[in-house]
Amino acid sequence: MLAWLETTGIAALWVVAIARAPQGLRDRSQRPLWLAIVMIALAMSIHLEPVTAALGHLVPDEHWIDLTKHLFSIIDAAAVLWFIFGAADRHRHTALVFCTAATVMSALVLLDLGAPGHARNQITGSAATPGVPLAYWWLFFVFHLVADTTCGVVCWRYGRQDTPRLLRLGLRLFGTGTLLASLLWVLKLVYLHTRSTAVCLWFSPVTGVEAWFMAIGAALPVVIQLRAHRRYRRTYRRLAPLWHDLTAASPDVVLTPDNRLWEAAMPLQLRLYRRVIEIRDAMIVLRNYVTPAALEAVHRHVAEQTVPEHLVNAHVTACWLTAALDARRNGRPPHSQTVNLAGPAANDLTDEIEHLLRVADAYRSPSLRTYKAALSAAAP
Structure with missing residues (x-):
């Protein structure tokens, strides 16, 4: 019923990414956050059913599509965490972030290859259906939970510093979006433990609200830029x-x-x-x-x-x-x-x-x- 939230939220992220592209490409200080928005929008998009169906026409084996999406989402989470650390001038964590991501990706590939033959990398409804082991999902979900929670905390802490009011609000909204992503991974861990279909109903709306918070938070610097441009234009004419x-x-x-x-x-x-x-x-x-x-x-x-x-x-x-x-x-x-x-x-x-x-x-x-x-x- 609330599936439209996810679609519109991802679309809003793409709109903001395109609107911020000139500034993100030109301004070195703005580039990390812009790249983070692009990576988040891309990672969310490839999990949409129409995109998955389109990939299915290009790659006949759906198992490899699932594994590739999961590996890309690990890269995305690590890159976003790196971008957020860069925006907060905390570059010393770069090696730790990417080493951890590489280790998790290697472990996922080994767990996938060591599993019995399976058609999809999805959480199965029963133990009789072949699939990847539970360790695969625990590792995948926990990595995302830690990465997104860290992003949210850094955004909120950085947003309390001496920054303009709208920029501070933008950081907090973006950080709230990443914390909502953490809620999504908690729900998936609950589903992994209970296999309750009632939990699945929340995946799409939580993703949509998460996307909207991120889009609005990332759009506020554009609002600041437009307000400054209007002020310059008015001054120029006066x-x-x-x-x-x-x-x-x-x-x-x-x-x-x-x-x-x-x-x-x-x-x-x-x-x-x-x-x-x-x-x-x-x-x-x-x-x-x-x-x-x-x-x-x-x-x-x-x-x-x-x-x-x-x-x-x-x-x-x-x-x-x-x-x-x-x-x-x-x-x-x-x-x-x-x-x-x-x-x-x-x-x-x-x-x-x-x-x-x-x-x-x-x-x-x-x-x-x-x-x-x-x-x-x-x-x-």
Whole structure:
């Protein structure tokens, strides 16, 4: 009845794996988790009945299909554990993980080859049906139980560290998914002991819920990336009017010629960084066109307006930039500037952007329109 949970959960994992592929391939720090998602989605997919049936058309002996799936799932569990350790900067466990996996795989092959002739590697309903020995299943299930539980614990512990809130939540959801996988192996151990068909009914829904938790947890970094992209886009557009006027007056500060194709190929964050640099360089050029009298008039004008205290500096900057643009446009010569007009010192790019955004908002404010009207009225 809940079989759809498994199918949709695995499909969601594949969607997330594809969505994260560009970042996973490009960013070395993101690659381990992305590879883990791909391996989990692949391992879950090959256990679906349609996939097993398709493999049956390619390989006539179903016994070898079963054994290959089991061996691949061991590789998958070891790889995921390795990827999670790598994401948590615990690379020292690599040798232990893969040596243990190789030992388990070798033991499974030996147990399979030593068993009486059997058509499938499945838990048989009765002792009369030939199959692999119980040791095969105990070893197989316990390895997965330990690997998945370890993954879940590492994700939860790593998720408590000083990481962004959404990323922390993503790690915990992904870790919950791997702990649900541990529940699946516990259920299979119970079935191995009891052979109760009631236990089998839980295999598919638990797998589906596990897949959904992993998919949602792995998708949250994509959400963070989309939110950051939207924030960069909004900032880039808010700076556009100020940037356009300043670079039109000082075209030499533009780092590269206006080329829409080249600009579209450049990452948005890099374009925003370039725009900040060009605005700052233009401000350095234009400040030499501000006379002491003009600067004094700017301070008087801002003091007369109802400008909040924390925005006074931004409005002063927007006004003296307007005065400088007007002076340059009217052909007045530059002169050496002794007053510091750079604004408050910025600790990093984020502070710099916040300051320029306040200036850009002030540049479009009613206060500045009043100042422009006063400049026009005072023009000879």
